[in-house]
Every structure is written in structure tokens, then in C-alpha cells.
Amino acid sequence: MRVFLSLIVQFLLIYPISAQDLNNEYKKLSVQIVKTALTDQKGYQLLKDLCAIGPRLSGYPSSYEAIDWCAAQLDSLDCDRIWLHSVMIPRWFRGETEEAFYTSTNKTEKQELNINALGGSIGTPQDGISAEVLEVHSFDELQEKAEQARGKIIFFNRPFDQSVLYSFAGYGGAVNQRTKGAIEAAKVGGVASLVRSVTSLNDNVPHTGVMYYEDGISKIPSAAVGVQDANMLSDALKDDPSLKLTLKLSCENLPEEESYNVIGEIKGTKYPQEVIVVGGHLDAWDKGDGAHDDGAGCVQSLEVLYLLKKLGIKPSRTIRCVLFMDEEQHQTGAKAYGYYASYAPEKHLAAIESDRGGFTPRGFNVTADPVIIEKMQNWLPYLKNASIDWIRKGGSGPDIARIKNATALIGYVPDGQRYFDYHHSANDVVEAVHPRELELGSAAMTILTYLISEEGL
């Protein structure tokens, strides 16, 4: 009898709340998190402020203002620890001039094209580069036409594939023209590369992004052109294959400089050495506000801390907001943080990244042991309150993927149908983000963060 009583006491000590009550606590809390996010719209207010600062491309003057602004937000959230994590960043500046036009052989009138230099590109001589154009749709086609390429501007014109469900696959099917076009063009003697904007929108706004060079292959200038102008140029080339295109870019690569990941955390009450990272990247392309990419991820990560504080939640594990620098170009911020995580005397239990825009939540992609993924799938009833329908095995995100020793890497997945309308372009402004959609993302990340913190993995 005593043994039995002692067992009951033990049970009550271990389970002060019954499983059912616990369940209800999480249920109530998840509803409260969603309600508070949608009512306060703190993330959306933060996004408006962040986007007002100015271009956040790494190394740009206003990127440092944005760093200070983020640190101030973390401070106002009363974080237990805030630090600027030093990173050396290579810099690329767009400069004033980006201009392209063509003139047909039998005409004197110039036809201007909407272009943006690609990130990392060298500039042209001040008078620009003028040359005939070779249009291709793939690197294979370029190989086949290699003999016609010498001395020409190579025009990569393969469109974004609209026919696939996952817009990221549409993007993935076209983006090598941007990232590697200059290398392939230079190999066959091209003097510059002009790339059709990789976008799901049929407008004429250029979409920029990073491009690479390869050691031992000459560096040539590279720019993106709006899709409507890409179509116009393609038509013009059919009429007049020897039209002349002039490209002027004043962009330049500058010596590397110190910049920072911005980090703030709430210390865990029970397991302070176990860390859950929530993050996005602070740098953004300069033509728009970087509202979806990745202002949204930054303010959602800040809002996770805000919502925990606002609701008086004291998490058992440490919740750390990491706003990464230089994702768009060299991921030096992510690499530095990953290196830090590799030796820090703490355990990275999980990292959650938001870098797919501020759209309505759909699910979470998880890179972890199947048992852990299954455990997380049991939490879907709570996450459904924030419009999360699934948790799946899948890739996480470019920044947190560098935290090699984390138990679970988790990518927040909002609906993706509109993302590439805005991505890397002047379209990516705060007005393109819907407050309710953004806030539900913050709520989803907060609920998942809290569940990991309390339940472990």
C-alpha cells in the first residue's frame, strides 16, 4: 500500500499537470499567440520601420543603420544578452550608372532596356561595351553556338518555368543563367552577359541577384534585364541579328570590411545551455525594400521574442534571435555563426529560418532524425491555429544550414506562389506584404519555438 502511495506521489511530482491539461495549456497558449500577433501586428510595424531605413545590401551605409536598429529592438525587448557578431564581408556597390540600349543597323534611334547590374559583377569601361548579341537559352545551346560567341554580348533568355507547382522549382530551373552565365559566356569569348530576369511576373522590372566568377576565367560584366524588354530584344534580334547592344555599368567590388550578425536572446529557465535559434537575413538587395526577402524573416524572428515576452512566457530553453549578414552574396554571416556554433559551450537544439517571404503559413521543412520529425508532427494540432498544415522532411534554409551540429534544422514554409514576383527587385516593398499573412508566420514560428523549448527534441 505504501509503495502504491509513493508511486502516486512520484507520479504527481513528475506530472504536476495531467497530459490532458498540458495539452489544453498548449492549445490555449497557441491560440493566444495567434491572437496577439494578429492584434498587435508588432512584426508588421517593425517591418515598416526596417524598410524605411534604406538599402541593406551588406556593406552599404544603411546596412549599418539597420544593424543598430535591430540591436535597439532587441534592447527594447529586454533581451538577456545582445551581441554584434563580427563578420568580414566582401563588398559590392552598384554605383550610379546602369544603362543598356540597342540600335538596329538600319536605324539611328536607341532602344533603351530596363536593366540592373548583377551582384558581384565588375563594371564596364566608362563608355560601356558595345557589341553584337548572341541569344541562347541554355549552356548547351551556348556550346553549340560557341563559334558565333566571340566578341559578343551573350543574352541568356530562358524563361522562368510557370508550369510547375513549386515556384522555387521554376526559379531553380532558370537561375543558373544568372549565377554562372558570365563564366560560361567568358569561356567562349563573350564580352558581357545579359540575363532575362528570373521572375514569375510578366512585368518589366529587372530582378537582380548574385553572380559568380571562376578563377582562371576572365571576368566580364553581367546584368539582368526585365522580361518584357528581354522579349523585345529577342524579337528585335529576329529582325536584325547584327543589332548592336551597349551596356554601361559602374558597379565595383571593394575591399572587405567588418559587418555584423545581430543576435539577442532570452535565457532558458531550466536548460539555458540548450539553444533554439530563430532567424532570417538582414542584408537585402538594394532596389526595393527587401520586405519579403528577408525583412519579413527578420521581423518575424524579432517577433518571436516579442510574443514570448508579451505573453509572460519564460521558456525552459534559450531562445536566440540571429539576424544574419550577407546571405545574398557570400553567406559570410552564416558561415561565421556556424563556426561559432561548432565550438560554443552550448547545444544547438534547433534552428528555425524564415527566408521565403512574408506569405501565409503552409508548413515547416525539417532536416532531422525521422523520430524527431514525427514528434514534431504530433504538435500539428497547436500549429494549425497559425495556419500550418504540415511538417515534412525537407531542406531548411541557406543561413541555418551552416549550423552543422544542430539537432533539427527547420525551414518555415509560407505559400510560395507570389514570392518570385517580388524577389530581388524594386517590387519587393513593404506594401507587397500582407499584415495578417506576415503575422501568422510569426505566430507559427513562436508556437513551434515554444513547443521545442518545453518538450525538447
Add this chain to the structure above:
Amino acid sequence: MRVFLSLIVQFLLIYPISAQDLNNEYKKLSVQIVKTALTDQKGYQLLKDLCAIGPRLSGYPSSYEAIDWCAAQLDSLDCDRIWLHSVMIPRWFRGETEEAFYTSTNKTEKQELNINALGGSIGTPQDGISAEVLEVHSFDELQEKAEQARGKIIFFNRPFDQSVLYSFAGYGGAVNQRTKGAIEAAKVGGVASLVRSVTSLNDNVPHTGVMYYEDGISKIPSAAVGVQDANMLSDALKDDPSLKLTLKLSCENLPEEESYNVIGEIKGTKYPQEVIVVGGHLDAWDKGDGAHDDGAGCVQSLEVLYLLKKLGIKPSRTIRCVLFMDEEQHQTGAKAYGYYASYAPEKHLAAIESDRGGFTPRGFNVTADPVIIEKMQNWLPYLKNASIDWIRKGGSGPDIARIKNATALIGYVPDGQRYFDYHHSANDVVEAVHPRELELGSAAMTILTYLISEEGL
């Protein structure tokens, strides 16, 4: 041995394709449906054309043009049968004048308000109604303040609840002010009702919608006011509770007239007497294009037929596109079709309605026997290709709900976070519809229609 062989032959006759092959056929076809929808964007092209016709409010001249246009589309789709299903519709016309302004007692300057008459409202005398204003937030509050109400314009100012996940619940929590405000106001001697627009957007565009009168209670004019102007008026009333508001409306109710549901079908090859309806409503509020509500549902229903035809699919059961008239006001079209279905010598196996906007697919709500819902849930692997994550028991839609003898009533559920930004207002234009999101909805409806057609319920 012979018995065994005969069994094999029987098996081969019953299952000419193995279960696995059948599975793969559906898989392939569902991918093809999605690909074709996203590539051709037929629905989006149709939506642009439909929206260009003009206001489709039932009885409006251009609603008849829209009817003809739909019939022409069904004809160009080579339907086996097209018919205009006669409906008598009560008519309400907005007229030229809708104006509201207030003047504070100590000022002479008029402050104009953005308003729209509510559908069904009587007009005001030509000089308008001028009266003091009583602001309330609920019918209970109106009862409490009944003594102050006589001779006043009752201003219903309860906001849309942003804190709930389902925007339809936010709408549901505020819309009785619009539908029944004039009745409740008249009961306590109010001379007109002015209602805060029921919208999730913080702009100043009025959102209209239907309102009702009750027999034996006097009819008073009723209008919706933009939310920013509602806030301004509320502030002004705090400063000056006896300010005078003037309301001028020239709207009127006209005698009923004949209009039409537009219907077209592809006859089933095996079970022509078993019908699957796909539909939306053709009428729309007049201030915008009715692009989301419910141009989207109409063109998606047309596109189901288009996609089947384009892919050479000959469905076993009859697929019938029904574009309902007069959903927004009296549902006379739905009632007429429901009555027809009650005696027609055919079986309504299922009806699928799209009337929640042209946003990214999330799921289907189904009203049917649980066994049928479970059967449909087994089809999710095919539907996931069109971004459908779930099939649940739930309400279908206001039009098909009148088909009382259908085996399954199915509501298509796209993401709902942005719907009430546009709903019933000048914001509801074709530019607010994203082609990829719209097309995925068409694809989802087509896949489900085809599966029901081939597998039965």
C-alpha cells in the same frame, strides 16, 4: 486449375489496369492538369475578359452581356448542352447619388464621408436625410441607448475582428450590422443607418453588400462607410455629440425581371444521368469588377471544362458548369437550380462551389456521409499537386447548398487572409487576382471533379 485461370481472367476483366497503374494514371493526369492550367492560364484570360464587361449586379444591363459572354464561352468549349435557366430576380439599382457629410455645430465646413448604399436599401428624399448621429457597437448597446435613438442616424461602428485566424469568422462577427442594422435602427426610431465597412483592410474604400428589411418595421435608408471615415466620424462625435450628418442616396428597388443561370455540360460517357456540378455565381457587386467575388469562381468552373477538353479527357459522368445568378442578394438563381435538381430525372452526385476568392488552394470542405469524406481524403496524393493540403467535413457554399438531394456538397477553400480586403468593394479588381493562385484553384477543382467522375462516391 481451370477455376484459378477463370479467376485470373475475371480479375483482368474487372481490373484492366492494375491498381498501381490506375494510381499512376491519376498521378500523371493530375500533374498534367496542373501544368496545363499554369501554362495556358485560360482562367485568368477569361477573368480579364469577364471583368471588362462591366457591373454584373443582377438586373444591371451588363449582367445580361455577361450572361451572353458565358454562353459563348461554353459554346466555344464545345459543350454537349448549353442552356439559359430562367430565374425571376428582384432588382436593386444604385443610381447616381450617394453622398454623406457632417457639419459640426460650431463649424460651417462640411466633412465628406466615403460611402456606398447597401444593396436593397431604399433611397433618401432628394435633399437627403439630415439628423444627429447615435454611435453604437452592437444591437445590445442600441437597446440600452434606445431612448436616445429616435430621429437619429444610427452609426454601427463595431470593427472587423482581426484577431481570429479565419477571416470569415472576423467577417461573421461584424456583418449583422450591415444585414440587420436598418431593421434594428428602425425599431428604436432611427431614420437611417450608417455601417462601418466590414473589411480586413485599413483603407477608406466602402464595402457594400446586401441589407434586409422586415415586414411591419419601417424601411430606412442604409449605407456603408469606409473604415477610416468611420474612425474620423467616431472621433468627431466625441468632440461634438450633436453634429449633423446628411445622407443622400438615390438607390431604388425595381420590379422583378427575368434573368438566367448559365449552364453548360459535357455528357458522361458511362453514366450520363449522374451529374457533377461545378459552379460559382455570375452576379457581383458593382463598384469593382467582382474579380475575386465571384468572377474567379465562374472562370474556374469554366476552366474545369476547358482542361478536360484540352487534355482529351472524356469523363464517365456528366460534368456540368452552373453559373448562378443573384447570389449576392436573393439567391433566386440557386433556389431555382435547387428546385430543378429536386425533380430532374438525373442524380446529382456532387456539386463543387468556388466562392471564396481566387487565392492559393488550401483544401475542400465537404458536406457528405463520413465514409464519402474518407474516400475523398484518399485522393489527397493527387490533389496535393494542386496545392490542396486537406479535405474536411464542413459547409460547402451558398449556391450549391440549395441542391438538397446531392450526395456530396463541396466547397473549394483557398487561402482566406486577403479575401475581405477586396470583398464587395472597388478593390475587387482583376489586378488583385494572382494568375498562378487562380489557376491552381481551377486545377484542384478539375482533379477532384475528374476523380469523382471516374471513381464515383
